[in-house]
Amino acid sequence: MDRYDGFREFVRVRQQSLMRTAYLLTGDAHLAEDLLQTVLIRVAAHWRKLDGGGNAEAYTRKALINQHISWRRRKIVETPHAELPEPGGRHDEATVRRLVLRQALARLTPRQRTVIVLRFFEDRTEVETAHLMNCTIGTVKSQTHHALSRLRTMAPELAGLLDDAATEGSR
Structure with a gap:
């Protein structure tokens, strides 16, 4: 029995929703991918404990939030600008x-x-x-x-x- 049984399926089914949350937290697609990847690595390490309890998604979302806040405290984020750039075309x-x-x-x-x-x-x-x-x-x-x-x-x-x-x- 593979120690990651169920993990791959969990990621396949929930990845899009988790990525959306990560993007909304970070405001940057690349940083969101890094955030989600970092968290999924940690979730994989604890998968045996999580899979049986049915709380994997809640644990993963909480880990996303905690990791995001931790990164923000360390200033590993984009620097927002005071003004929007001039649009190149009509929006x-x-x-x-x-x-x-x-x-x-x-x-x-x-x-x-x-x-x-x-x-x-x-x-x-x-x-x-x-x-x-x-x-x-x-x-x-x-x-x-x-x-x-x-x-x-x-x-x-x-x-x-x-x-x-x-x-x-x-x-």
Whole structure:
């Protein structure tokens, strides 16, 4: 019996979702690939313990968050710029909004960015987010509030989107 039985299938099935989370956390496709690869190496080492318990995905997502925060503390990330570069061609409104949101997310603290990704992109509850971030629900609420406030200040053009997020987050 191979010690990685089930691991390959887990990665095949969950890789796209895990990569999306890694990308949202890092804001950079290459850094997201590095983050996911680093975490999957660690998950593979603990696979026997995880596979039987059915908690492999939760463990992997929590490892992504922890590794991302660890990297941010060490400053192993891209440096965001104060202004978007001039577009080379015409972009539709959704593309511009995505670029502005990505740039604004990159300027949040690691915990603020993590809470926004988990609550609004991953659609996690406050309880799930607190568990994944290893903090209290009160911390999740305050980090969400501070992150949305910073995003409103940094990117006022996203006000409608952020107001919708705040309304959904209060449910």
